[in-house]
Amino acid sequence: MSRKRTSFRTELPLLVWLVLVWGALWRDFSPGNLAFGALIAVVVARIFYLPPVELSGRFNVWRAIPFAAVFLGKVVAASFQVMYLAVFRGPSVSNAVVAVPLRSHSDLMVTATGHVISLIPGSLVVEVDRSTSTLYIHGLNVRNDVDTAKLRKEVQDAEASLIRIMGTNAELEALQAEGRTATRGVGP
Amino acid sequence: MTPNATGADAVIDAVTAVLLIVGALMSLGAAIGLLRFPDLMSRMHAATKPQVLGLFLVLAAIGLQMREWWVWPILVVAWIFQLLTVPVSAHMVGRAGYRTKHLHPELLSxxxxxxxxxxxxxxxxxxxxxxxxxxxxxxxxxxxxxxxxxxxxxxxxxxxxxx
CATH class of the missing domain: 1.10.287 (Helix Hairpins)
Known part of the structure; x- marks a missing residue:
C-alpha cells in the first residue's frame, strides 16, 4: 500500500481523545485501564486508518475559554430564537441561502467554522465548495439584505475567532493585517 | 430528589428541577418547530438547535443529581459527540434537501x-x-x-x- 505513514506527533491528539473516551465509558481512570485503553487506541488508529487531521500546531487556551463561553451563550440564544420563531412565526418564516467566502483554505478550519455556525443562531450549512472555501448557508429568519450582511459577518467573525484559537501562523498574520487595514479605514 | 432536603441539597434539587424543565421545554420547542416550519431546511434548524441545548440541560441535571465525579466525563463525552454529529447530519439532510428541491423558493429572500x-x-x-x-x-x-x-x-x- 502506498499510503503515507502518519507521524506519531500528528496522531497524538487523536490517541489522547480515544483514551479519554475509553476512560469515560468505563468510568475508570486508573492507570491500568488507561494503559489498556492506549493500547487499543493505537491498534484502532493503525487498523482503521483515516487521513490524518492536519492540526496547525498552535492552540491558544486563553482565547479558547472565552470563545467556549460565548459559544455556549449563543447556543442558548439560538435555541430560544428557534423556539420563538417556531411558536409565533411558524409557516410564514422567511429564509435565505447565503454564500460566505472564508479566509482559510484548510479543511480543519472550514469544518470547524461549519460546525460552530450550524449551532449558533439561525444558520445551517447547505453546501460546501472546497475549492474556493465557500460555505453556502441557509439562514433562518433572513428577510432582507441587512439580515444577509449580518449573517455573513457573523460567519466570518466565527471563523476569525477560530483562527485566533487554532489557525496557522500564516492565517493569523493575514487576519491581523486585515484588522489593521480595517481599523485604519474606519478611523478618524 | 430527597423529600425533606435542607441547605445545599435543596438548592441542588431546585437547580436540577429548573434544568430539567427548561431542557424539556427545549425539546418541546424542537417538536413545535418540526410541525410548524414550512420547509425541510427550516425544520432542520428546529431539529438541531433547541435539542442540543435541551440535552445539555438534562445531562447537567443528571450530573447534579448523581453526585459522583465519574459520571461527569461520560456526560461530557455524550454532549461532545452530540455537538460533533448534529451539524453533520443537519448538513447532509439540508444538502440532500436542496439538491432534490425540497424547499420553497418563494420563502427564500x-x-x-x-x-x-x-x-x-x-x-x-x-x-x-x-x-x-x-x-x-x-x-x-x-x-x-x-x-x-x-x-x-x-x-x-x-x-x-x-x-
Whole structure:
C-alpha cells in the first residue's frame, strides 16, 4: 500500500481523545485501564486508518475559554430564537441561502467554522465548495439584505475567532493585517 | 430528589428541577418547530438547535443529581459527540434537501447558491455537448444549454456543483 505513514506527533491528539473516551465509558481512570485503553487506541488508529487531521500546531487556551463561553451563550440564544420563531412565526418564516467566502483554505478550519455556525443562531450549512472555501448557508429568519450582511459577518467573525484559537501562523498574520487595514479605514 | 432536603441539597434539587424543565421545554420547542416550519431546511434548524441545548440541560441535571465525579466525563463525552454529529447530519439532510428541491423558493429572500448551481449545470451541459458531438456549431451548444437551463427546475436530480 502506498499510503503515507502518519507521524506519531500528528496522531497524538487523536490517541489522547480515544483514551479519554475509553476512560469515560468505563468510568475508570486508573492507570491500568488507561494503559489498556492506549493500547487499543493505537491498534484502532493503525487498523482503521483515516487521513490524518492536519492540526496547525498552535492552540491558544486563553482565547479558547472565552470563545467556549460565548459559544455556549449563543447556543442558548439560538435555541430560544428557534423556539420563538417556531411558536409565533411558524409557516410564514422567511429564509435565505447565503454564500460566505472564508479566509482559510484548510479543511480543519472550514469544518470547524461549519460546525460552530450550524449551532449558533439561525444558520445551517447547505453546501460546501472546497475549492474556493465557500460555505453556502441557509439562514433562518433572513428577510432582507441587512439580515444577509449580518449573517455573513457573523460567519466570518466565527471563523476569525477560530483562527485566533487554532489557525496557522500564516492565517493569523493575514487576519491581523486585515484588522489593521480595517481599523485604519474606519478611523478618524 | 430527597423529600425533606435542607441547605445545599435543596438548592441542588431546585437547580436540577429548573434544568430539567427548561431542557424539556427545549425539546418541546424542537417538536413545535418540526410541525410548524414550512420547509425541510427550516425544520432542520428546529431539529438541531433547541435539542442540543435541551440535552445539555438534562445531562447537567443528571450530573447534579448523581453526585459522583465519574459520571461527569461520560456526560461530557455524550454532549461532545452530540455537538460533533448534529451539524453533520443537519448538513447532509439540508444538502440532500436542496439538491432534490425540497424547499420553497418563494420563502427564500435570496438564494446565492442557485446562480452557482445554474452556472455549473450550464457549463457541464456545454462540456457534455462538446464531448459527444464536436460537429455541432457553437450556437447550437448555446441553445442546448439554454434549453437545459429551463429544465433544471424539473426533477432530474442532477443539479448541484460537483462536490
Amino acid at each position: 435570496t438564494d446565492e447558491l442557485e446562480a452557482v448551481v445554474l452556472r455549473a449545470a450550464v457549463k457541464r451541459d456545454a462540456e457534455k455537448a462538446e464531448g459527444s458531438d464536436s460537429a455541432i456549431p457553437r450556437t447550437a451548444n448555446g441553445g442546448n444549454a439554454g434549453a437545459n437551463r429551463g429544465s433544471v427546475g424539473g426533477p432530474d436530480g442532477s443539479r448541484g456543483p460537483s462536490a
